[in-house]
Amino acid sequence: DSGVTQTPKHLITATGQRVTLRCSPRSGDLSVYWYQQSLDQGLQFLIQYYNGEERAKGNILERFSAQQFPDLHSELNLSSLELGDSALYFCASSVGPSGEGAQYFGPGTRLTVL
Amino acid sequence: LAKTTQPISMDSYEGQEVNITCSHNNIATNDYITWYQQFPSQGPRFIIQGYKTKVTNEVASLFIPADRKSSTLSLPRVSLSDTAVYYCLVGPYGSSNTGKLIFGQGTTLQVKP
Numbered sequence: 001d002s003g004v005t006q007t008p009k010h011l012i013t014a015t016g017q018r019v020t021l022r023c024s025p026r027s028g029d030l031s032v033y034w035y036q037q038s039l040d041q042g043l044q045f046l047i048q049y050y051n052g053e054e055r056a057k058g059n060i061l062e063r064f065s066a067q068q069f070p071d072l073h074s075e076l077n078l079s080s081l082e083l084g085d086s087a088l089y090f091c092a093s094s095v096g097p098s099g100e101g102a103q104y105f106g107p108g109t110r111l112t113v114l
Numbered sequence: 115l116a117k118t119t120q121p122i123s124m125d126s127y128e129g130q131e132v133n134i135t136c137s138h139n140n141i142a143t144n145d146y147i148t149w150y151q152q153f154p155s156q157g158p159r160f161i162i163q164g165y166k167t168k169v170t171n172e173v174a175s176l177f178i179p180a181d182r183k184s185s186t187l188s189l190p191r192v193s194l195s196d197t198a199v200y201y202c203l204v205g206p207y208g209s210s211n212t213g214k215l216i217f218g219q220g221t222t223l224q225v226k227p
Contacts, residue, residue, distance in 0.1 A: 002157065023130045033215070043158070043217035044200075090157045100146065103215065105157025 003027065004106035005096045006091050008049075018079040021109045025072055025093030032074040033053065033103060036064055038087035049074055050097040078111070086113045118202045123222045132189045134221050135203030139183050147178060147185045152200045152220070158201065189223075197225045219222070 003026035034046040045058035049068035092103040150158040199220040
C-alpha cells in the first residue's frame with residue numbers, strides 16, 4: 001500500500017460524457033501527479049501540482065483539466081469523452097516539487113468509454 | 115530529458131541474479147537515474163535511485179559507471195513474484211525542476227520456476 005488513494009476504482013461511461021477522478025496523496029506529500037496508461041501509448045505524464053499550484057504540464061488534452069485543493073487532494077476532470085480516452089489513470093505523490101526521491105503511485109482508476 | 119534504451123524483455127529463473135542494463139548516452143550533469151517496477155494493472159513502484167557509483171537498498175542494487183552513460187539494475191535471487199515490467203528513467207531533479215517522469219517501454223522480466 002503506497003498511501004495514495006484513488007477513487008473510483010472503475011468507471012464506465014459513454015462517449016461525450018464528463019467524469020471526475022479523485023486522488024488523495026500520502027500524508028505530508030505536497031506534489032500530486034497524474035499519468036495515463038493505455039495499451040498503445042504506455043505511461044504518459046499528464047500534469048503535476050505542487051501545494052495547490054500547477055507545476056508541470058505534459059501530454060494533457062484540452063478536454064482534460066485538473067486541480068489541487070487546499071487539503072491537497074486532487075481531481076482530474078475528463079470531458080467530451082472519446083473511445084480513445086479509455087485507459088488506466090494513475091495518481092502519484094511526492095514530498096517536494098522536484099523528482100528527487102520516490103513518487104508513490106496509487107492503485108489507479110480504470111476508465112472505460114463505450 | 116535524456117532518452118533511455120533498455121531491452122524489451124528478459125527471461126530468468128528463480129534464485130538467479132538478474133541484471134537489467136539501461137543506456138542513457140545523453141545524460142546531463144544534473145540527471146538522476148531512477149528505476150520503477152510495475153505489475154499488471156497496478157501503479158509503478160519506486161525501486162531505487164542513484165547519481166553515480168553504486169547504490170544498494172533492501173531489494174536491489176544500482177550500478178552506475180563513471181561516465182554515467184549507462185546503468186544496471188541488479189535484482190538478487192529473483193522469485194516468481196519479481197515478474198514485472200521494469201522502467202529506467204533519467205531526469206533532472208532539483209528545486210528548479212519538476213517531478214515529471216518520462217516512462218519508456220520498459221523491460222518485461224519473466225521469471226520462470
